[in-house]
Amino acid sequence: MRRDIFQAIADPTRxxxxxxxxxxxMTPNAIAENFNTTRQAISKHLRILTECELVRQEQQxxxxYYSLEIEKMKEIDQWLSQYREIWQTRFNQLDELLVTIKK
Amino acid sequence: MRRDIFQAIADPTRxxxxxxxxxxxMTPNAIAENFNTTRQAISKHLRILTECELVRQEQQxxxxYYSLEIEKMKEIDQWLSQYREIWQTRFNQLDELLVTIKK
DNA sequence: TATATATGCAACTTTTTGGTTTCACAAATA
DNA sequence: TATTTGTGAAACCAAAAAGTTGCATATATA
Known part of the structure; x- marks a missing residue:
């Protein structure tokens, strides 16, 4: 079972x-109230999110109580950064072109 | 078959x-050379990427030739931005706390 | 203590996905 | 023109994923 963060966020319910x-x-029950599916299905999603450390549990x-491990989200940001560089470079190139045309 | 960008990037090959x-x-054949799978499998991945407009084709x-539609990647960035705000807020709060402790 | 509540887990089913094989077709090339 | 090459698409298969049902267990509460 490969659980990575990309697979975790692929599902719209997750x-x-x-x-x-x-x-x-939030508790599983409280979360499940927001969806038209069974509590068990939500529980499974929570397990997947927990397995890839996107979510943290706290027993009370x-x-x-389940909460988001926000630090883990940075992994996506990190992966995205290589492409962010590309689109910024393209933007700058376009910008330079426009400046040249203006001149 | 709903194709969204999150599902598209879930697969490591994609x-x-x-x-x-x-x-x-790059052409499908050239792309496929980089993987140990059949060209047809890659072709399927390319179709999925094309369907969700992450990839653009140019017949020659x-x-x-397939190339990346970099603008589409911004959608992920956009989705991520709400969480970026959260982690930045947390960081600032931590920073303030440290300043207070120092004082 | 008996009952209700919150939860996870296992077994099962259905749907989706990723892959392969086989084929068709158009463009290059001999 | 006949053959090779680059490609997509359909049919099929196995594995994985997502959901359901039916438990078991622990903690509240009457």
């Missing part, structure tokens, strides 16, 4: 979960 | 293809 718990920790009595 | 054609357009005689 992206919605990430968005939900980004600002405040019989409840488990 | 990410490798993106990386290959980021700087220069009987060859087809």
């Amino acid at each position: 992206r919605a979960i990430i968005s939900l718990i980004a600002l405040q920790a 009595g019989r409840e488990i | 990410r490798a293809i993106i990386s290959l054609i980021a700087l220069q357009a 005689g009987r060859e087809i």
Whole structure:
């Protein structure tokens, strides 16, 4: 079972979960209320998110609070940065061209 | 079959293809040489990438050159930006805390 | 203590995905 | 013109993923 962050964010339900718990920790039940699927399906998504360390659990009595491990999101940012460089270079080149044309 | 960019980049082979054609357009055969899979499998990946507009084709005689539609990558950047805000806020808060402690 | 609640896990089913094989077709080339 | 080359597409297959149902377990609560 290869669990990487790219596979984790591929599923729209998981992206919605990430968005939900980004600002405040939530329990599986509370999360599941926001979707038309069973609690168990959400639980499975949470397991996948936990396995690739995108999500952290905190037990509180019989409840488990899930919250986003925001640092992990930086991995995507890092991967993206090589392409960001490309589009910035292209933008600069376009900009220079426009300046040249103006002159 | 819904094709979105997050699903497109979930597959490691597709990410490798993106990386290959980021700087220069390539034909399916040339791309396939870099993998231990059949040309047809690569062709399928290219179709998926094309369907979600991450990749652009340019016919040249009987060859087809594939190149990266770098603008589309910005969609990931855009999605990521909401989380970037969170981690920057956290960083600033931590920074302020450290300043306070120093005082 | 008996019951209700919050949760995870395992077994199973259905759908999706990634790959292969085979073919068709158009463009180059002998 | 006949053959080779570059390509996409369809049919098929195996594996993985996503969802459901049915548990088990631990913690609250009446």
